[in-house]
Amino acid sequence: xxxxxxxxxxxxxxxxxxxxxxxxxxxxxxxxxxxxxxxxxxxxxxxxxxxxxxxxxxxxxxxxxxxxxxxxxxxxxxxxxxxxxxxxxxxxxxxxxxxxxxxxxxxxxxxxxxxxxxxxxxxxxxxxxxxx
Numbered sequence: 001x002x003x004x005x006x007x008x009x010x011x012x013x014x015x016x017x018x019x020x021x022x023x024x025x026x027x028x029x030x031x032x033x034x035x036x037x038x039x040x041x042x043x044x045x046x047x048x049x050x051x052x053x054x055x056x057x058x059x060x061x062x063x064x065x066x067x068x069x070x071x072x073x074x075x076x077x078x079x080x081x082x083x084x085x086x087x088x089x090x091x092x093x094x095x096x097x098x099x100x101x102x103x104x105x106x107x108x109x110x111x112x113x114x115x116x117x118x119x120x121x122x123x124x125x126x127x128x129x130x131x132x
Contacts, residue, residue, distance in 0.1 A: 019080065019081075020081050023077055023078070023080045023081045024081070026074070026077045027074045027077050027078050030070050030071070030073045030074035030077060031070070031071065031074045033070045034067045034068070034069075034070030034071040034073075034074065035067070037063060037066050037067035037070060038063070038064060038067035038068075040063065041059075041060055041062075041063020041064055041066070041067060042060070042063070044059060044060070044063065045059065045060035045063070048060070054116070054119075055116065057108075057112050058109060058112040058113060058116060061105050061108045061109045061112060062109055064105055065102055065105040065106055065109060068098055068101055068102045068105065069102065071098055072095065072098045072099060072102060075091055075094050075095045075098060076095065078091055079091050079095075
């Protein structure tokens, strides 16, 4: 009797339900983390902009990229719970869109970091040049 109850509890339907619950909590956790990271990056960006920090764009882009990584993680987790082709197509489209945004942000970060390094190097050259 006890073995049959254990087997019933471990049926594929109950395991699927358990997995769906875990995935839903995971999606909410990742989405919440992504929103928090984006909000913090936005607030820091505003503060940096107001204080005329030259690294504002770079730091804001890094924060946005990190927030999008969490949001992308939630979409990937969401694929576990898809049941229809329409849901799968929608999730795939969202993943591609967020991946493209993440790629563009990483490109922006790389470009901004290179520009910042070039600007620093230019300033150092001007400082060390002898005045004639």
